[in-house]
Amino acid sequence: MNQVKVLIIGAGNRGQTYANYILRHHELAKVVGVAEPRQFHREKIVQSHNIPEQNIFDDWKEVVTRDKFADAVIIATQDNIHAEPAIAFAEKGYHILLEKPMATTEEECRLIIEAVERNKIYFSVCHVLRYTPFTQRLKAIIDSGTIGEIVNIQHLEPVGYWHQAHSFVRGNWRKEDESSFMLMTKSCHDLDWIRYIMVTHCRFVSSFGSLNHFRKEKKPTNASKRCLDCAAEPECPYSAKKVYLRFAEKNHKSWPVDILTSDTTVKGVTEALRTGPYGRCVYECDNDVVDNQVVIMQFEGNKTASFTMTGFNKMAFRKTIIFGTKGELYGDGKVIKHYDFLTEKTETIKVDITDNPLLAGHGGGDDGLMNNFLTAILKDDPNLILSDPQDTLDSYLMVFGAELSRRNKEVVDL
Ligand SMILES: NC(=O)c1ccc[n+]([C@@H]2O[C@H](COP(=O)([O-])OP(=O)(O)OC[C@H]3O[C@@H](n4cnc5c(N)ncnc54)[C@H](O)[C@@H]3O)[C@@H](O)[C@H]2O)c1
Structure with a gap:
């Protein structure tokens, strides 16, 4: 072939x-x-x-x-x-x-x-984070033994305030019965990523989270049902006018405006905001998924991890700190900082994720995923797929377990 x-x-x-x-x-x-x-x-x-x-x-x-x-x-x-x-x-x-x-x-x-x-x-679920140049660099450092044995991971997913509103309040992933719960639709990437870095099985999970903000009772009294004719709009960071028209004004044709309409001109986007779901007030939508959630995990070998997802931040790459027995790693998708306990020195490593600007999707992860999947088939090399079927299932059991924990307010034994 x-x-x-x-x-x-x-x-x-x-x-x-x-x-x-x-x-x-x-x-x-x-x-x-x-x-x-x-x-x-x-x-x-x-x-x-x-x-x-x-x-x-x-x-x-x-x-x-x-x-x-x-x-x-x-x-x-x-x-x-x-x-x-x-x-x-x-x-x-x-x-x-x-x-x-x-x-x-x-x-x-x-x-x-x-x-x-x-x-x-050959089977690969699109967990693009595994395939980014950043993750591969981080993984190589860990595998080299430089930071010793991993004891704990702290991982933050800053969804971003307007991205939260776009996808999880107004958009396709706002309602659990039409898609799934937030930890599944957004953060399955992250639990899978933590599992990949930890390598061992997760034994226990526990989680808390809620829909804190995007609710009818948080709506300003002078707000309308749609942003185009809303008196509270100038003061609202989630205004659909602010979020989408700035893209259309810059002649930006792809995500997120192409999700609203195939006519991505200012006129087309304005019309979509007037009539479509993305022009709705964020406090008047039919959303029910959480806007903040934490998960804590106990892995085999007495290793622990904590994960935070929140929609209340600047949209940014994930941030992670990995605590090892000989050193500490900080990473934000672009830069890795390695602090070594013996030398007490910090080395900063910049990861090049811009070799091809067209492939900026998910920090180069879309590109890496596709390359590995197709090459695995061409070369008949299963190792290029970075998660075998059982590993993949394992990650999903963590996600289902964590959500069960959030709902039932109990620690779940996986
Ligand atoms: N890997 C990632 O990082 C990542 C990022 C965003 C979305 N996703 C996931 O990707 C998936 C698609 O998301 P999207 O944003 O492209 O959604 P989308 O709605 O833009 O695309 C889904 C497409 O499926 C089509 N479709 C519906 N029924 C069909 C059928 N019976 N046969 C064939 N096609 C059918 C729809 O018409 C639509 O065009 C979702 O599961 C989403 O969660 C993954």
Whole structure:
């Protein structure tokens, strides 16, 4: 095989990102088919990848009625449409790149892993953080033994105030019954990442969290239902006018404005704010997922970790401190600072994440993930996929356990 033949299942934001990667990397892969119900998004892939008529579908279900005609599928449908296609394509023998979260129930996650192992396919969930140059550099330092044995990890996910409002108050991940709980939709990346750095199994989890701010009772008395005609708007940091029109005014055409509308001009975005979900007052939405959550974890070997997710900050890279028996590491996605206990000196290491500005997505993680998945198939090298199926399941059990703990206010024994 000299090129992986790929089907895109779900050509929304993420499906297009992966398809665009393939456009730039024909030495690795070629998109040979697409399934997407929305015509505008489907056509984008059809045109840019020259997809033949017989390989264009409205629904992934139509694809599995055909004999296998590609090597791999990229499943980038919404969270609640992951399990069914993943199992169906695994049974057909396709290699699978599956968007996170793997699935939204523990049972579905287990069924996916069983199908993957039964059919012996390559399988990777898009935990892009594992694949960033930053993580790989950090991991190399840890693996070299420089900081000794890891005893504790502190990890912060600063979602960002307007990103919280965009995705988790007004947007696709605002309601648990339409997608999943916040720790799953956003922070499954982080628990997976902590698990990757720790290497050992997590034994106990405990969690607290709530929807603190984006509630009707926090609405200013003079606020309206929509930001375009709101008297409180000038004082509101979550104003949809502020969040979106500044992008449109700069002629920015991609995320987040392309989520609102395919017409990303000021006129198009203004119209979307007037009529669509993203123009709603953040205190008048039908959101129910938390806006702050903490998780504490006990790993095998008496190692501990704590994780904080909050929507009340400047949108930034995650920040982590790793405490080892011989030294300490601080990282913020771009810079690593290593303090050594013997020398009492701090070394600062800058990580180059800008080799290709187009690939800035997730600090280079989108690029790394795609490269490793496609190369694993081409070279038949499973080691390039940085999480085997059981490891992946393990991370999800941590997420389900932590959420159970938050709800029941108890420590969960994994
Ligand atoms: N890895 C990451 O860091 C990351 C980042 C953002 C989102 N995500 C995840 O990626 C997934 C997709 O998110 P998105 O923002 O691209 O969403 P999106 O809504 O833009 O895209 C999903 C697409 O699936 C299509 N679809 C719906 N039903 C379908 C069907 N039956 N067959 C084929 N296609 C169908 C929709 O029309 C839509 O275009 C989600 O699960 C999300 O949580 C991952």
